[in-house]
Amino acid sequence: MAEAGTPDERHRLIAIYQGIVLSAARRALPSVVTGEIDHLVSRYDQGIVILRPLRDEYYMVLSLQPGSDVPGGLRRSADAQARMNEAI
Numbered sequence: 607m608a609e610a611g612t613p614d615e616r617h618r619l620i621a622i623y624q625g626i627v628l629s630a631a632r633r634a635l636p637s638v639v640t641g642e643i644d645h646l647v648s649r650y651d652q653g654i655v656i657l658r659p660l661r662d663e664y665y666m667v668l669s670l671q672p673g674s675d676v677p678g679g680l681r682r683s684a685d686a687q688a689r690m691n692e693a694i
Contacts, residue, residue: 621667624648624657628665645680656680658687661694
C-alpha cells in the first residue's frame with residue numbers, strides 16, 4: 607500500500623473497504639454483461655471516495671473532502687490510473 611499525505615489508519619481502512627466493494631461489484635456485474643469497471647464513486651457525509659481498478663488486481667483510492675471538485679478528481683485519477691497501469 608502506498609499513500610500520500612499524512613499517514614492515517616482511517617485511510618487504510620477506507621482503502622481496504624473499497625477493495626472489498628470492488629470485488630463485490632465485479633462479482634455482481636460480470637464484465638461479459640457490463641464491460642470492465644472503470645471507476646466507482648462513493649459519497650459519504652465525511653467525503654467522497656473515487657476507486658479506480660488497476661492491472662493485476664491492484665486498485666487506486668482517492669479520498670476527497672466534502673464539497674471537493676469531483677469531476678476534477680475523476681479527470682486527475684483517470685490520468686493517474688493510465689500512468690499506473692503503464693508502470694505495472
